[in-house]
Every structure is written in C-alpha cells, then in structure tokens.
Amino acid sequence: MAMPMDFKTYVDQACKAAEEFVNIYYETMDKRRQALTRLYLDKATLIWNGNVVTGLEALANFFDTLPSSEFQVNMLDCQPVHEQATQAQTTVLVVTSGTVKFDGNRQHYFNQSFLLTAQSTPNNTVWKIASDCFRFQDWASS
Template identity: 45%
Template sequence: MEQKAKIDQACRTAEEFTKLYYESTDKRRHLISKLYLDTGLLTWNGNGITGNERIQKFYMDLPSSDHTLTTLDSQPILDNAVNGQLSFLIQVSGTVKYQDKGPKSFQQSFVITAQNDKWKIVSDCFRLQEPLASPDKS
C-alpha cells in the first residue's frame, strides 16, 4: 500500500477506534477486554497489566469516568518493524473526569493491529498529566 494511503487509513482508523475505545471505557466497561489482544499490555500511570482478562478486571475496579479528547494523531508502523502486520500508533490527549473529581489532563498512546477484520490493542500506555514534584531546595 502506498505510504500516503496508509497514513490516511491510520487517521481514519484512529478516529473510529478512539470513539469506540472511550465510549467503552466511559459507558460499557464490561466490554473493554474485547478491544485488547489476549496478550495485550496496559501501562496505566506506570503500573503494567498484561492479558485482556486482567486488563478487564483493572478497568472494572476504576471509578466511573468521562473522557474528552483534545488531540488525536496516528501513523502507520513500518512493515519491517511489525513483520508486515498492518499496525498503527495512535496518540491522544485530553481530559478525564473520575466520579465527582475535577477534570485532569491525560495522555495515551496505543499500538493497534488488525486481527480477523477487527482492530486490537497490542500496547496501551495511559498517563495522567500532573506536575513533577519540585526538588527539595534545602
């Protein structure tokens, strides 16, 4: 596939995929494991969870959420890096509100791959954007 066509496909796929992902996270969490490979990896604020069943349990234990996206970008991953398997890198930023707490900024990156006509998450890295602690000046 021509590179420009792959980039266009990556952008369209990112829009469709993130809409499904954040609707699932915010409203249908009990279905979230279907979006991950069986061996998928979630890194959530530095905590690693492997396997879609363990990821499902992790999400079910989180408080209810409401995500709002502000940026979305995607690009194809070079064929030789993924043995020719159609895969995309998706990068997202926005705000998330958990239960009655105020909104917090977040950043998230996904690597997704095509499997049986469905997109599956290979790797997912989520991070709340909080200021770094200032070093002690004593």
C-alpha cells in the same frame, strides 16, 4: 500482482482507522466498560501511570476497579508503523490527549498511546490493542 499502496493512501487509511477506534474506545470506557477488554488482544499490555497490567483477565479486573469516567479527547495523532518493525503485521500508533474526570475526583489531563494491530476476519478487519500506555499529566494543571 497487486500494486503496492502509495504511502499517502496508507497514512489516510491508518488515520481513518485511528479516528474510528478512538471514538469506540472512549465511548466504551465511559458507557460500557465491561466490554472494554474486547478491544484488546489476549496478551495485550496496559501501562497505567507506570503500573503494568497484562492479559485479558487482569485487564478486566483492573478496569473493574476504576470509578465511572468522562473522557474528552482534545488531540488525536496517528501513523502507520513500518511493517519491518512489526514482522509484517499491519500496525498503527495512535496518540491521544485530553481530559478525564473520574467519579468523585477532580479533572485530570491525560496522554494515552495505543499500538493497534489489524485482525482480519472473513468479513472485515478489526483493530485490536496490542499495547496501551496511559498517563495523567497533572503537572499541566499546576
């Protein structure tokens, strides 16, 4: 019988996964946006400044409308979500903040929160976005 993982190890693994995910996500957003939907579950939901987008096709269409971007992440926080809240699905809450400049626009501060779920394959574990909430924080620059 396998020993349950101690909480510190669980948190450390969640943080490592979050750091790797954040690097992949923002690099993909800035440089290979057409591949961004591969990071989402089929029925994932994105809330972008209060506008809801659900499903891969809608996400692809939405991302196609965004101008090119340059994201700079200044803060990353993460924590595992208790399995009782996620029906035993391994889930991590990831929160980022930083700045973004979209082509032709001024720089904005942003906050973004992701709920990531672990998807096991025969060879490894892949983290997919179940929920994504993005907000400009323009009040911070006034």
